[in-house]
Amino acid sequence: MHPSACVEATEKLGNMLAVHFDQPGGPENLYLKEVAKPSPGEGEVLLKVVASALNRADILQRQGQYAPPPGASTILGVEASGHVVELGPGCQGHWKIGDPAMALLPGGGQAQYVTVPEGFLMPIPAGLTMPQAAAIPEAWLTTFQLLHLVGNVQAGDSVLIHAGVSGVGTAAIQLTRLAGAVPLVTAGSQYKIQMAEKLGAAVGFNYKEEDFSEAAMKFTKGAGVNLILDCIGGSYWEKNVNCLAADGRWVLYGLMGGNEVNGPLLSKLLFKRGSLISSLLRSRVKKYKQTLVKAFTEQVVPHFSTESTHRLRPVVDRVYPVAKIQEAHKYMESNQHVGKIALELPQ
Numbered sequence: 001m002h003p004s005a006c007v008e009a010t011e012k013l014g015n016m017l018a019v020h021f022d023q024p025g026g027p028e029n030l031y032l033k034e035v036a037k038p039s040p041g042e043g044e045v046l047l048k049v050v051a052s053a054l055n056r057a058d059i060l061q062r063q064g065q066y067a068p069p070p071g072a073s074t075i076l077g078v079e080a081s082g083h084v085v086e087l088g089p090g091c092q093g094h095w096k097i098g099d100p101a102m103a104l105l106p107g108g109g110q111a112q113y114v115t116v117p118e119g120f121l122m123p124i125p126a127g128l129t130m131p132q133a134a135a136i137p138e139a140w141l142t143t144f145q146l147l148h149l150v151g152n153v154q155a156g157d158s159v160l161i162h163a164g165v166s167g168v169g170t171a172a173i174q175l176t177r178l179a180g181a182v183p184l185v186t187a188g189s190q191y192k193i194q195m196a197e198k199l200g201a202a203v204g205f206n207y208k209e210e211d212f213s214e215a216a217m218k219f220t221k222g223a224g225v226n227l228i229l230d231c232i233g234g235s236y237w238e239k240n241v242n243c244l245a246a247d248g249r250w251v252l253y254g255l256m257g258g259n260e261v262n263g264p265l266l267s268k269l270l271f272k273r274g275s276l277i278s279s280l281l282r283s284r285v286k287k288y289k290q291t292l293v294k295a296f297t298e299q300v301v302p303h304f305s306t307e308s309t310h311r312l313r314p315v316v317d318r319v320y321p322v323a324k325i326q327e328a329h330k331y332m333e334s335n336q337h338v339g340k341i342a343l344e345l346p347q
């Protein structure tokens with residue numbers, strides 16, 4: 001059967017296609033499965049998904065290391081873009097049928113339809129494609145939250161951003177600049193550092209070839225960095241604390257470098273009067289996320305427009321049809337990408 005005929009037949013049965021795995025494990029476990037189309041509950045809308053994007057959380061969930069929060073869809077996908085096609089009871093009238101929107105999700109975005117609390121939807125900035133819009137919610141809301149709500153970034157601060165051209169890193173460089181602060185990045189290749197500098201990084205350190213901590217101390221003329229956005233954890237702890245400025249904030253939001261610390265972390269942190277703060281967005285309560293989405297929509301979304309003097313750009317490395325989900329996961333795990341990997345859903 002032609003793929004579009006197959007999609008039509010699926011929809012006629014009240015079903016949809018969604019990314020699924022039966023057992024935790026490698027990318028080869030992923031496939032598209034026909035599942036029941038969800039119905040919007042109180043205060044929710046139904047979004048017909050045009051595009052979604054991958055996140056490290058998808059890899060961890062597929063491996064059985066990151067369960068979705070209670071009540072969330074078990075389908076992969078924490079962000080999506082598409083069109084509103086149904087309003088649930090009690091919606092406040094902010095959205096109408098046919099509106100294009102992008103959404104932050106606790107799960108369920110890698111499917112043809114997803115239900116979304118209306119307060120998690122954002123307008124799509126003019127001029128962006130659906131895959132570009134799908135690349136915004138998770139990385140940019142995470143970064144906005146880490147910089148402003150958790151890290152209390154101030155104009156003039158030096159901000160060390162690890163995994164500098166990850167999905168989050170590409171947003172963090174730009175939002176650090178928007179805050180009037182100075183982004184320093186680490187990344188695993190010279191090419192990635194060049195990409196980070198194009199996005200606004202003041203300097204980049206190839207962590208495979210140099211000690212980023214010493215390099216950051218040199219760059220800040222011995223003062224150290226005021227804020228660290230750290231998604232690496234264990235393998236970087238000592239270098240992080242060594243280059244933290246007095247009264248600096250170290251925000252831990254991922255553990256790609258492991259979770260073990262062996263050494264005098266506490267004394268090193270104490271003598272700098274440093275703060276170590278951790279943050280996870282996905283498990284936050286609904287009200288917190290709604291407030292975050294509202295603040296981001298008002299303060300950041302206008303800067304994606306071509307007219308903004310501080311124009312922000314979602315960075316999309318590749319777009320895969322969702323049928324190639326296995327390849328998309330393999331590509332993310334190869335660490336070759338710069339920015340986001342997007343997925344297109346069959347229409």
Ligand SMILES: NC(=O)c1ccc[n+]([C@@H]2O[C@H](COP(=O)([O-])OP(=O)(O)OC[C@H]3O[C@@H](n4cnc5c(N)ncnc54)[C@H](OP(=O)(O)O)[C@@H]3O)[C@@H](O)[C@H]2O)c1
Binds near residue numbers: 166281
């Ligand atoms: N807490 C939250 O709320 C939250 C929300 C979103 C994402 N996150 C976290 O943010 C991080 C980035 O997510 P993403 O989806 O943006 O990732 P991504 O685009 O897949 O990028 C990850 C990059 O990190 C680098 N990396 C991987 N392992 C590393 C290691 N052991 N040491 C140093 N660098 C390493 C690699 O680049 P190089 O080539 O430079 O090594 C890799 O390409 C993840 O840890 C994710 O879990 C947390």
